[in-house]
Amino acid sequence: MYKILKAENPAENIYLMDVEAPRVARHCEPGQFVIVKMDEKGERIPLTICDYDREAGTITIVFQTVGASTKKMAELKTGDSFSDFVGPLGCASELIDEDLDSLKKKRILFVAGGVGTAPVYPQVKWLHERGVAADVIVGAKNKDLLILEEEMKAVAGNLYITTDDGSYQRKGMVTEVIKDLVQNEGKVYDVCIAIGPMIMMKFVSLLTKELNIPTVVSMNPIMVDGTGMCGACRLMVGSEVKFACVDGPEFDGHLVDFDQAMKRQQQYKTEEGRALLKLQEGDTHHGGCGNCN
Numbered sequence: 001m002y003k004i005l006k007a008e009n010p011a012e013n014i015y016l017m018d019v020e021a022p023r024v025a026r027h028c029e030p031g032q033f034v035i036v037k038m039d040e041k042g043e044r045i046p047l048t049i050c051d052y053d054r055e056a057g058t059i060t061i062v063f064q065t066v067g068a069s070t071k072k073m074a075e076l077k078t079g080d081s082f083s084d085f086v087g088p089l090g091c092a093s094e095l096i097d098e099d100l101d102s103l104k105k106k107r108i109l110f111v112a113g114g115v116g117t118a119p120v121y122p123q124v125k126w127l128h129e130r131g132v133a134a135d136v137i138v139g140a141k142n143k144d145l146l147i148l149e150e151e152m153k154a155v156a157g158n159l160y161i162t163t164d165d166g167s168y169q170r171k172g173m174v175t176e177v178i179k180d181l182v183q184n185e186g187k188v189y190d191v192c193i194a195i196g197p198m199i200m201m202k203f204v205s206l207l208t209k210e211l212n213i214p215t216v217v218s219m220n221p222i223m224v225d226g227t228g229m230c231g232a233c234r235l236m237v238g239s240e241v242k243f244a245c246v247d248g249p250e251f252d253g254h255l256v257d258f259d260q261a262m263k264r265q266q267q268y269k270t271e272e273g274r275a276l277l278k279l280q281e282g283d284t285h286h287g288g289c290g291n292c293n
């Protein structure tokens, strides 16, 4: 069992938990995810790691209530436990394999949308701990839905906050801030890492393509079981079929076919849609576990 050491509700429908999982905490890297299960029969829920403390043996997860399982999960309190907490899964962010000297010269921009702020945080923190200061844009619908502001402020080079309704700091979507920084403030970036809702990652990628900024996105939102077996997270990256949970979750945002991924995500929700996808995609419908070719 994996004990919940802290359970908070930082914003409406958004929950943060510190979970005792020493083995995951020892081995995880920024960009990876875990799969949690509340009990034996519970749904498998893939969640990107928000923070980890190797010494304390804890993992921080942040989730939004979207369906029955996450609503049930939100009722868990400090002292309760998860029956399963599997990880770390997926590939770590490519940044962590780069040579530190060249990383220090890189002008890095993170774009975090809503709950996507949680998976951005460990990457910015990892860089900060190694002396790399990255710019971070955080977008939220309104002030009340903004999360991890203080935490992000402590590790970002520059933090730009924007709200859709202008209730806090800048007004407008994250794409407006990117344009403003690059076109009006003369900022130059070598790479952009955008994590948030699919629609945000699509429009950030379209914009950064125009601005010639290589962009990485995290396709966690299309995952279902996180094992490579269900076929839910199949997507096209350039001309290649990929699976977010096995090959990702991070991909080149300029190559991801977001329209196809979003359409497929809708189709996958119904039994009829899944049957049709299985028929159309044949042997490439699911990705296997990633270890069996």
Ligand code: NAD
Residues within 6 Å of the ligand: 048, 064, 112, 113, 114, 115, 116, 119, 139, 140, 141, 162, 163, 164, 172, 173, 174, 175, 195, 196, 197, 198, 199, 200, 203, 204, 218, 219, 220, 221
């Ligand atoms: P949201 O809808 O509140 O959007 C967050 C911000 O994204 C907005 O404030 C805006 O700045 C930007 N945005 C939204 N639509 C945009 C558009 N059309 N163009 C430009 N910018 C746009 O976000 P939310 O409700 O917190 O997000 C929930 C989603 O985030 C879920 O779908 C979840 O799956 C996803 N999510 C993704 C990851 C990941 O790894 N990619 C991780 C956690 C959550």
Ligand code: FES
Residues within 6 Å of the ligand: 222, 223, 224, 225, 226, 227, 228, 229, 230, 231, 232, 233, 234, 243, 244, 245, 246, 286, 287
């Ligand atoms: Fe099921 Fe990736 S989430 S195959």
